[in-house]
Amino acid sequence: xxxxxxxxxxxxxxxxxxxxxxxxxxxxxxxxxxxxxxxxxxxxxxxxxxxxxxxxxxxxxxxxxxxxxxxxxxxxxxxxxxxxxxxxxxxxxxxxxxxxxxxxxxxxxxxxxxxxxxxxxxxxxxxxxxxxxxxxxxxxxxxxxxxxxxxxxxxxxxxxxxxxxxxxxxxxxxxxxxxxxxxxxxxxxxxxxxxxxxxxxxxxxxxxxxxxxxxxxxxxxxxxxxxxxxxxxxxxxxxxxxxxxxxxxxxxxxxxxxxxxxxxxxxxxxxxxxxxxxxxxxxxxxxxxxxxxxxxxxxxxxxxxxxxxxxxxxxxxxxxxxxxxxxxxxxxxxxxxxxxxxxxxxxxxxxxxxxxxxxxxxxxxxxxxxxxxxxxxxxxxxxxxxxxxxxxxxxxxxxxxxxx
Amino acid sequence: xxxxxxxxxxxxxxxxxxxxxxxxxxxxxxxxxxxxxxxxxxxxxxxxxxxxxxxxxxxxxxxxxxxxxxxxxxxxxxxxxxxxxxxxxxxxxxxxxxxxxxxxxxxxxxxxxxxxxxxxxxxxxxxxxxxxxxxxxxxxxxxxxxxxxxxxxxxxxxxxxxxxxxxxxxxxxxxxxx
Numbered sequence: 001x002x003x004x005x006x007x008x009x010x011x012x013x014x015x016x017x018x019x020x021x022x023x024x025x026x027x028x029x030x031x032x033x034x035x036x037x038x039x040x041x042x043x044x045x046x047x048x049x050x051x052x053x054x055x056x057x058x059x060x061x062x063x064x065x066x067x068x069x070x071x072x073x074x075x076x077x078x079x080x081x082x083x084x085x086x087x088x089x090x091x092x093x094x095x096x097x098x099x100x101x102x103x104x105x106x107x108x109x110x111x112x113x114x115x116x117x118x119x120x121x122x123x124x125x126x127x128x129x130x131x132x133x134x135x136x137x138x139x140x141x142x143x144x145x146x147x148x149x150x151x152x153x154x155x156x157x158x159x160x161x162x163x164x165x166x167x168x169x170x171x172x173x174x175x176x177x178x179x180x181x182x183x184x185x186x187x188x189x190x191x192x193x194x195x196x197x198x199x200x201x202x203x204x205x206x207x208x209x210x211x212x213x214x215x216x217x218x219x220x221x222x223x224x225x226x227x228x229x230x231x232x233x234x235x236x237x238x239x240x241x242x243x244x245x246x247x248x249x250x251x252x253x254x255x256x257x258x259x260x261x262x263x264x265x266x267x268x269x270x271x272x273x274x275x276x277x278x279x280x281x282x283x284x285x286x287x288x289x290x291x292x293x294x295x296x297x298x299x300x301x302x303x304x305x306x307x308x309x310x311x312x313x314x315x316x317x318x319x320x321x322x323x324x325x326x327x328x329x330x331x332x333x334x335x336x337x338x339x340x341x342x343x344x345x346x347x348x349x350x351x352x353x354x355x356x357x358x359x360x361x362x363x364x365x366x367x368x369x370x371x372x373x374x375x376x377x378x379x380x381x382x383x384x385x386x387x388x389x390x391x392x393x394x395x396x397x398x399x400x401x402x403x404x
Numbered sequence: 405x406x407x408x409x410x411x412x413x414x415x416x417x418x419x420x421x422x423x424x425x426x427x428x429x430x431x432x433x434x435x436x437x438x439x440x441x442x443x444x445x446x447x448x449x450x451x452x453x454x455x456x457x458x459x460x461x462x463x464x465x466x467x468x469x470x471x472x473x474x475x476x477x478x479x480x481x482x483x484x485x486x487x488x489x490x491x492x493x494x495x496x497x498x499x500x501x502x503x504x505x506x507x508x509x510x511x512x513x514x515x516x517x518x519x520x521x522x523x524x525x526x527x528x529x530x531x532x533x534x535x536x537x538x539x540x541x542x543x544x545x546x547x548x549x550x551x552x553x554x555x556x557x558x559x560x561x562x563x564x565x566x567x568x569x570x571x572x573x574x575x576x577x578x579x580x581x582x
Contacts (some may be wrong), residue, residue, distance in 0.1 A: 252447065273503065276499070276500070277500050277503070280500050281500070281501065283491075283492060283494075319461075319463065319465070327497070
């Protein structure tokens with residue numbers, strides 16, 4: 001710490017964080033009670049778990065996406081990442097919560113996945129033969145759980161070490177942990193790409209076990225990164241009203257966050273369109289089923305809504321330089337994109353269970369309930385550490401004005 | 405060349421912070437036609453000299469739109485009018501298959517427009533520039549930072565402006581012959 005400016009600044013999180021944590025916890029607990037009622041009521045149970053899968057994938061996305069952006073920051077450096085690293089870190093440290101929230105799937109596999117139930121009840125004999133084949137090789141209940149344990153073990157371990165080394169930098173002496181961060185982050189990013197792809201296949205794609213797409217894992221992956229960046233922008237907007245973030249956040253950092261959002265939106269559109277183009281061009285009966293279901297029965301309007309409001313409109317808005325540099329305006333698009341992530345996951349998951357467009361109450365209650373618990377845990381994590389590790393040699397790129 | 409032909413007055417500074425402070429003061433003093441030269445890009449300098457807006461993004465956007473439209477229309481014309489071929493029983497006007505080339509043409513035209521638009525708006529290539537008449541200006545690509553007030557500025561006065569620049573604590577102030 002060389003400058004007087006840095007020494008005078010209290011880096012701990014503002015008290016508003018505690019207030020939001022308590023309110024989120026209240027919403028989360030009320031929602032959790034409603035969810036437990038839904039899960040045990042026989043008439044609601046099946047619909048509840050469809051909504052719960054949506055909620056779980058949404059908040060898992062923010063959690064893992066934050067870990068990935070943090071690892072990218074450790075590899076590339078840059079003030080844009082330093083200024084939000086504790087926001088990303090607090091979101092990443094919600095992985096233990098997501099691990100616990102995965103346990104309810106123990107009671108619901110046959111409600112979500114046809115391959116997890118008794119196969120002799122499957123009426124279509126082609127599908128039954130296919131299922132008998134793949135449940136022996138890959139999609140077995142045992143395999144599902146073994147793989148899930150591996151995914152969560154890897155994510156928890158990555159999060160544990162990244163958090164531990166980061167916490168060391170809150171105390172003297174001044175240290176440079178970047179070699180360790182780099183050594184973990186590079187293989188960590190590769191491990192993440194593989195685990196999240198397999199998880200996307202196990203948890204989402206296998207709902208329709210007769211359909212495959214090789215880009216599916218990447219589509220889920222990019223959605224997670226987008227959700228995480230948007231979430232970080234929302235939190236930095238809340239924090240920038242108070243010290244210390246009001247002193248740290250510069251327009252050039254906000255500009256970079258806006259550029260990330262633009263990039264992720266474009267990659268999402270690129271992957272989505274690639275999947276559509278390849279299936280459209282091939283025009284094979286076993287491949288077009290996925291789109292056939294999602295473009296008919298009213299689901300097509302949701303798909304069109306995604307094209308316009310998950311890509312075209314946000315893309316056009318984000319071309320503006322002044323928009324990307326203004327946190328008070330960028331935050332509204334970030335909130336909107338988080339909503340669009342819900343819509344995208346809804347469009348991926350729900351048409352599997354209904355030919356015509358339907359929204360159940362659980363598609364709304366479950367994301368809010370899980371979100372309440374998640375946000376309470378997130379803000380607890382955020383309050384537990386300073387908003388910047390003051391004893392990191394790289395903290396000065398944010399703490400000191402440039403070019404001094 | 406007349407002896408009165410002056411391009412401007414140039415002040416030399418030895419740190420970016422000194423240049424930014426001086427540029428801000430000069431701009432606040434009412435000088436609008438000013439410019440700064442640094443060995444490496446410093447974003448704050450553009451703000452300090454009151455340079456908020458440039459037209460490169462607009463040129464890039466127009467280039468991108470022209471590229472995208474021409475890409476799509478070219479394929480539309482080839483596939484439906486000039487040389488229709490039945491591919492997999494699909495309609496001649498199959499828009500999904502046109503998107504890739506449309507996208508590539510958008511990027512190509514936007515990229516080319518950005519480069520050439522930037523060069524044109526900067527007036528490049530420029531074989532002669534008066535600032536090089538000051539021999540110390542060679543340091544602008546090493547470790548010195550320069551601020552110039554152009555003689556075409558309304559407030560420019562050979563004596564008063566020099567006095568003002570000297571009050572900013574520069575390493576040197578030099579008149580730039582045009």
